[in-house]
Amino acid sequence: MDKKLFNTTKYLRIVIQIVFFIMMPSAFSSAFAAVKEAAVAISQGGELGFTPFAKIFLFLLAFTMICGRFFCGYACAFGSLGNWIYMISQFIQKKVGKKLPSIPSRTARYLQLIKYVVLLAIVILCFAGFSGMVSESSPWTVFSLLINGKLPTEAMIVGAVILLLILVGMAFRQRFFCQFLCPLGAIFSLLPILPTGRMVRKSEGCIKGCNLCERKCPMDLKLGENEWREGECIQCRICSYGCPKSSISLGMIPRGYGDIVWTVIEAAILMAVLKFVI
């Protein structure tokens, strides 16, 4: 493992995440709003509008199919929040000298299925005419209010409680929400991702007993084990930079500084389109 490369990419990622957090803290909820909007429109027999929400959503779908879930790994404010809370929690755990109990990988894999139930439930509720209720009890609504410096109203108490629980969960596990609950993540993980956006692992050269890539993966992925689960990968590249044998890389991009340049380009494309084109 190249320590310098590892650290460079780690800080690069934090910088990109902060920039996106400040510039577009609600891109994820805008994108998902398109799904709710469509469910409501179809339930009323109306036309699907080409609204700004729909544009963001469709663009992210296309982007994700080509580049993988780069949006999740680097740009989504809620995902970043999960990273940061976990970082702080780890720091405190180290200082205090006590460890929080962790969820075993096996259990986590089953819990990951919850997000499809969440997605289905939201779509069904919107279809049945409860879209107002969904928005009100959504933790995302409360989150966007808070980062805009506003307090949630009393009607959003459910959303506020859920948000609090999610924040606690994030302290236990990196990407708690993304792994188990995010309905947008559920859609992303079902997309066919082209080879250009997939992490490839050459396991022939693996050190015996090493499972660092799996242990470090925020989504509990064991690359090359089950193709169906690879939609969970959020392109964070931690496995790639952490592997002592350098045997994991992104698609056709050479691992190392070429990949760093590509990361910056991906971020720039995402920023440019979301901010200035749509």
Place this chain on the structure above:
Amino acid sequence: MRAFVIKAISILIVALMLFMYQTTAHSYAQMNAAVDELKAELTKQMEQAEANNKEPEYKDGTYRGSGTGYSGELTVEVTVKDGKIAAIEIVSSKDDKAYLELASGLLDEIMASGSADEVAAVSGATLSSKGIIEAMKDALEEAAE
């Protein structure tokens, strides 16, 4: 590779279904818009017809009104009976008889519609017509009070 192909096919199916839904919904919306337009047109026409049919309520009695004809003042006398115009007579006018006769076609029109608001001047006797219309409005205004 297998997962990729299956996912790709599924997403194509979803996209196709949404596309088909959208085309149907679009033509449906267009049809609805056309129907709405027709409905609006019909209501408008019906309202107009109703307004035309509605006879303004006049009080019974005889009323006089005056206007300015071709060569000076023109007076009409209207008789209202049972709330409707029963007779109109040009009482005095300085206009030529020929013009007055030409314009007096208006009187029947006014009797029929019950108001002098929407009758047009008879061409060839425009000024006399205008005088009559003006005088009728004047008289009916009084009758309507």
